[in-house]
Amino acid sequence: MNPASQLYKLPQGTERLMLEEAFRRQELVRRVQDLFTRWGYQPVQTPVFDFYDLYSPSLGRNADSVYRLLDREGDLLILRSDITLFLARSMGVALREGHAPLRVCYADTILRHQELDDIAANEFFQVGAEFLGASGPDGDLEMLLLLEAVVAALGLKARVHLGSRAVFDAAFPGLEERARAKALEAVLLRRWDELPGHGDFRRLFGFIGNPDEADRLLASLAQLDPSVRSQAQMTVHLVRRLAALGFQDRFCVDFSEVGRQNYYTGLVFQVYLEGVGDAVAAGGRYDRLLARFGLDSPSVGFSLHLGKVETFAQLGELNSPATALPADGKTLEQRWKAAQKSRMAGRNVTL
Amino acid sequence: MTPLTLALPKGRLFEQVQEHFAARGLVFDFNDRKLTANDSSGRLKIILVKNADLPTYVHHGIAGLGLCGDDVVYESGYEFPHLLSFDFGHTSMALAARKNHVRTEHLSGSGHLTIATKFTRFTRDYFHGQGVPVKIIRLDGSVELAPVLGLAPYIVDLVETGSTLKANGLEVLETLKKIGVNLFANAAYYKLHYQEIGSLVDTLRTS
Numbered sequence: 001m002n003p004a005s006q007l008y009k010l011p012q013g014t015e016r017l018m019l020e021e022a023f024r025r026q027e028l029v030r031r032v033q034d035l036f037t038r039w040g041y042q043p044v045q046t047p048v049f050d051f052y053d054l055y056s057p058s059l060g061r062n063a064d065s066v067y068r069l070l071d072r073e074g075d076l077l078i079l080r081s082d083i084t085l086f087l088a089r090s091m092g093v094a095l096r097e098g099h100a101p102l103r104v105c106y107a108d109t110i111l112r113h114q115e116l117d118d119i120a121a122n123e124f125f126q127v128g129a130e131f132l133g134a135s136g137p138d139g140d141l142e143m144l145l146l147l148e149a150v151v152a153a154l155g156l157k158a159r160v161h162l163g164s165r166a167v168f169d170a171a172f173p174g175l176e177e178r179a180r181a182k183a184l185e186a187v188l189l190r191r192w193d194e195l196p197g198h199g200d201f202r203r204l205f206g207f208i209g210n211p212d213e214a215d216r217l218l219a220s221l222a223q224l225d226p227s228v229r230s231q232a233q234m235t236v237h238l239v240r241r242l243a244a245l246g247f248q249d250r251f252c253v254d255f256s257e258v259g260r261q262n263y264y265t266g267l268v269f270q271v272y273l274e275g276v277g278d279a280v281a282a283g284g285r286y287d288r289l290l291a292r293f294g295l296d297s298p299s300v301g302f303s304l305h306l307g308k309v310e311t312f313a314q315l316g317e318l319n320s321p322a323t324a325l326p327a328d329g330k331t332l333e334q335r336w337k338a339a340q341k342s343r344m345a346g347r348n349v350t351l
Numbered sequence: 352m353t354p355l356t357l358a359l360p361k362g363r364l365f366e367q368v369q370e371h372f373a374a375r376g377l378v379f380d381f382n383d384r385k386l387t388a389n390d391s392s393g394r395l396k397i398i399l400v401k402n403a404d405l406p407t408y409v410h411h412g413i414a415g416l417g418l419c420g421d422d423v424v425y426e427s428g429y430e431f432p433h434l435l436s437f438d439f440g441h442t443s444m445a446l447a448a449r450k451n452h453v454r455t456e457h458l459s460g461s462g463h464l465t466i467a468t469k470f471t472r473f474t475r476d477y478f479h480g481q482g483v484p485v486k487i488i489r490l491d492g493s494v495e496l497a498p499v500l501g502l503a504p505y506i507v508d509l510v511e512t513g514s515t516l517k518a519n520g521l522e523v524l525e526t527l528k529k530i531g532v533n534l535f536a537n538a539a540y541y542k543l544h545y546q547e548i549g550s551l552v553d554t555l556r557t558s
Contacts, residue, residue, distance in 0.1 A: 159542075161542055185430075189432050190433050191433050208545050270542075272539050275412070276539060277411050277412020277537050277539055279539055
């Protein structure tokens with residue numbers, strides 16, 4: 001028998017869901033998966049672990065939080081910490097150059113180290129979608145519309161902030177890796193004194209607003225290089241296309257969104273929800289990620305941290321198994337017959 | 352209008368913060384030992400927390416905004432979008448030892464500095480960044496006693512006037528970092544309230 005101190009100790013970074021909570025999670029996943037199916041996204045499942053060396057160049061800021069272990073042959077393994085990365089590796093092997101555009105989706109757990117006091121992360125279960133072979137702004141727009149549909153299906157009052165890693169890359173070409181990481185951090189943390197380059201960059205990367213405000217800002221930034229300006233205008237145009245479809249309140253231009261993962265190459269976005277201290281979903285374009293795993297294919301995708309939105313999701317009345325009533329009858333056979341009838345009528349019944 | 356939530360630290364900074372805010376029309380007070388208060392303009396809901404806990408409240412989004420010294424945020428390990436630096440409350444993180452202390456680390460062969468401090472993360476990162484190995488003894492208060500009683504030859508601590516060091520026969524060997532006081536935000540909270548926060552920052556920036 002374990003001493004009580006062992007029994008009640010929970011490893012940091014693990015999650016247990018039981019009964020009603022587990023049923024609600026299952027229902028959330030089912031609704032998102034149904035939506036993915038209607039949009040033509042096919043399910044994929046990635047392995048729980050893989051060889052560490054394949055992923056290490058792509059981990060960026062997450063390198064410190066991944067779990068590593070040795071297998072019996074002495075190879076260093078990594079536990080699945082980012083489904084997009086694991087999916088890129090699987091697809092890189094499975095698909096051939098010039099493949100037809102492929103829409104895939106997933107719902108799975110990830111494992112990352114979590115600091116002792118960081119109970120807010122809740123990054124254990126992700127649902128997401130990836131559009132492989134999707135080049136150009138139409139691919140970006142499809143992904144954003146799908147994201148909007150997911151947010152709406154869960155009844156979340158969330159706002160999507162759209163930025164671009166390509167704007168950042170055009171603004172700071174040729175920076176060596178450390179200087180580049182520092183400049184990225186300066187934007188993410190709004191430390192404008194540490195951002196290299198001219199003052200227009202501070203105004204550009206500090207901007208959040210609607211497409212008209214973004215146009216006025218860009219017109220007022222005289223020092224912007226044409227390549228930076230053109231990338232920024234592409235982001236604004238995308239938000240304008242979404243506004244034209246009726247989603248002007250759901251999406252905004254935010255040039256401080258430059259992507260936390262270092263594999264992004266173009267559009268990046270994060271989703272924010274009142275009451276949650278971190279983005280609940282994130283995604284973007286990663287045109288060169290699959291090439292690291294043997295397949296040159298432009299792609300775009302997103303993932304949603306279900307744990308962060310569960311308490312905010314509006315699912316209506318759920319037909320929970322906890323509501324099941326006992327069937328009538330003296331013997332089990334009689335109860336089984338009665339229960340079959342009740343179940344046909346849509347009621348939950350126990351024997 | 353829903354007020355913005357701001358965490359303020361108890362202790363040395365509080366009165367200066369209260370004065371700075373009041374001078375800009377944001378008047379608040381904590382009566383009857385309460386730990387939450389609204390400012391007179393209705394723009395802020397303020398919670399009063401222990402210095403070291405402040406970053407945790409902001410990280411979890413319980414308070415959308417936080418105000419404290421660089422040292423506190425650095426020790427927490429969290430990073431937040433920066434909004435404004437204040438011109439009050441400045442201090443320094445310094446390495447100190449007993450007056451006329453003679454460095455003997457190079458003779459003992461260990462080569463490392465033994466340092467007593469409350470600021471363990473900063474001390475480790477600073478000296479490792481300088482290529483100096485350190486052995487750290489964590490203390491939560493009265494750090495000046497450590498060299499006097501022989502617990503550790505060095506301390507790393509915040510120094511304002513240096514009078515506490517002097518009173519205990521210690522002196523600053525080196526100023527390691529200037530410490531400022533900043534207003535910062537939970538990243539997601541900033542994104543959802545950037546307009547109101549921008550307006551608050553403009554108010555607080557006025558001289």
